[in-house]
Amino acid sequence: MTLFDTLLLAGAGLVGGTLSAVVGGAALFTFPALLATGLPPVHAAACNMAAMVPCNFIAAVSDGSRLPRFDRAFVRLLLASVAGALVGAMLLLLTPERMFAVLVPLLLGFATMLFGFSARISAWLRARAADIVARDPHASRHSVGALVPVSIYGGYFGAGVGVLILAVLSVGTAGDYRAANVAKNLVTSLNSVAAATLFIAQGIVIWPQTLALMSGAFVGGLLGSWLARSLPRELMRVMIVVVGAGLTSIFACRYWF
Numbered sequence: 001m002t003l004f005d006t007l008l009l010a011g012a013g014l015v016g017g018t019l020s021a022v023v024g025g026a027a028l029f030t031f032p033a034l035l036a037t038g039l040p041p042v043h044a045a046a047c048n049m050a051a052m053v054p055c056n057f058i059a060a061v062s063d064g065s066r067l068p069r070f071d072r073a074f075v076r077l078l079l080a081s082v083a084g085a086l087v088g089a090m091l092l093l094l095t096p097e098r099m100f101a102v103l104v105p106l107l108l109g110f111a112t113m114l115f116g117f118s119a120r121i122s123a124w125l126r127a128r129a130a131d132i133v134a135r136d137p138h139a140s141r142h143s144v145g146a147l148v149p150v151s152i153y154g155g156y157f158g159a160g161v162g163v164l165i166l167a168v169l170s171v172g173t174a175g176d177y178r179a180a181n182v183a184k185n186l187v188t189s190l191n192s193v194a195a196a197t198l199f200i201a202q203g204i205v206i207w208p209q210t211l212a213l214m215s216g217a218f219v220g221g222l223l224g225s226w227l228a229r230s231l232p233r234e235l236m237r238v239m240i241v242v243v244g245a246g247l248t249s250i251f252a253c254r255y256w257f
Contacts, residue, residue: 060189108247
């Protein structure tokens with residue numbers, strides 16, 4: 001790995017970690033940076049998952065006082081989510097490199113759309129969740145069934161998965177965005193640990209690139225937790241969508257034509 005590659009990954013990690021703490025969307029910057037250093041797509045996805053573990057945990061503990069009570073229902077939700085992430089990670093390991101390369105533009109495009117409509121999705125879900133819980137106080141018991149497929153996607157690729165996890169957890173928190181967001185950060189961090197552990201055990205995490213990206217993401221996570229109080233989230237969201245759309249087009253040309 002060259003000095004340029006190291007600086008590129010550290011810079012992408014810094015941007016991604018900052019965005020992750022403010023609004024999300026780190027993978028739309030970090031995953032393409034790994035590809036730019038010459039890593040095959042499957043290895044890049046695995047390295048990206050491993051590199052973002054510290055950043056995800058920073059987000060998880062930044063507002064820990066608002067976490068739901070660790071009762072049987074919440075623990076069951078966490079275990080089901082981790083199991084789903086492991087299934088997604090195993091599916092990635094079983095996906096041929098060429099097939100995953102073909103999927104990359106679709107995955108990036110899907111994540112970009114999630115961020116593009118995330119504000120509307122969140123507003124609708126908060127209202128919907130409050131209505132559901134008002135009619136059925138035990139509606140959160142259905143969250144496990146919805147969270148497992150979302151976690152499978154998270155273990156497989158993960159870009160934009162926070163929007164989907166937040167959507168599922170909004171029901172269990174009756175539309176309380178702050179509580180759902182903290183729970184989402186915990187679920188995301190545990191899922192990333194589970195998937196990254198499997199990738200490391202299988203030997204597909206390339207450590208020089210991963211550590212360079214991780215160092216930038218760690219600093220970015222700390223910086224983002226401070227900047228989150230002042231940065232305009234909608235402006236950041238627009239930037240992510242523009243970059244995501246551009247990268248989707250670039251990788252479509254690269255892998256499809």
